[in-house]
Amino acid sequence: MTTTPTHTDTPRIVTVRQNILKANDHVAAGNRTTFAQHNLRVLNLTSSPGAGKTALLERTLQDLSPSTRLAVAVGDLATENDAARLRRHGVQAEQIVTGTVCHLDAGMVRDVLPRFDLPSLDVLLLENVGNLVCPASYDLGETARVVLLSTTEGEDKPLKYPTIFNTADVVVVTKMDLAPHVGYDRAAALDNIDRARPGVKVIEVSSRTGEGLDAWYAFVHGR
């Protein structure tokens, strides 16, 4: 049996939420216009905590910069750790501290843009807060939304978090080097991804061994 939650004040929550989302979509459209003006490719990277977003970004910066001109904005509830990790690779990385907010929104991205010299960039990578729920509802104005799924998380996650997988332009399966150690069931994972988002492109990588990164880099470049 299944219980549907009954909130005392559901109608009010929904109304406010819809207003926020409308305001967010308006700002996201502005961001999208800005990105188009500068011919800038912008990727919104989402996943659960610890799926390997920062590791994939580190490897990407190391391998593609400076021939591709990259920069990163990183969202986290607290700490500057990720931006500091990424700056070691000689690219600009700005931290967006969200406090108790469980996702980036378009306004946070708009507010960080003046720190970047957009005309000098090819690709801007937005690392969202580690969360498989909240970021699904917030368009940032990105060119493409990337959802990461690690082999250590369990193959059922696309079915358990359908909203975020259903909005993915590409699903990157990370930590492929750990697949044998965790009994990863590749067929089940791919099937569940396809059920959540039929036909979506899947790229399987290991940021540690380099497996599959060529396909990921082609996506970063929009090829």
Added chain:
Amino acid sequence: MTTTPTHTDTPRIVTVRQNILKANDHVAAGNRTTFAQHNLRVLNLTSSPGAGKTALLERTLQDLSPSTRLAVAVGDLATENDAARLRRHGVQAEQIVTGTVCHLDAGMVRDVLPRFDLPSLDVLLLENVGNLVCPASYDLGETARVVLLSTTEGEDKPLKYPTIFNTADVVVVTKMDLAPHVGYDRAAALDNIDRARPGVKVIEVSSRTGEGLDAWYAFVHGR
């Protein structure tokens, strides 16, 4: 540099949120009274998606039931998968489908309680939605809050998600059998946990090998 998010309608969001939280705390207090009347120990298990909550629960049911009388309520956005997995062990497992809501709240728990025969139970396990942000703010009326951290997620998570770690009564480090494969830095993880929640009890386990489960079972029994 750090950007603090500026929402157009922050005051309204905060007001509504505070009202929801007050209503939630009221319901949570009612749940707590109910649990006390039945001398029932209730654990609220939280973690990021894929940290191993369901695997730990499966192993716990297998090892402790029926000598300890256990039951489970499982929160998920979608699917009955987890409740089905847990029922195989011969205990009652009820699914709470939260839809787009990223956490359990006290009302959802109150509404599922009539399905259980509370006087016949020793321990009720509440498996929260996989999320390191939202569940932090919602008291369910539980006896203790358990936060799981897997060795595959990265040692920095307690610093990046301080709110949930700061409300933990115990932190369970899971997937200890994978620690050597992922280069898990135990000293850093324990240090970060202690910085987020000074003095908190830490239990290190592997649901696969059984390592550390005696300490976890002692906690389940309230010893």
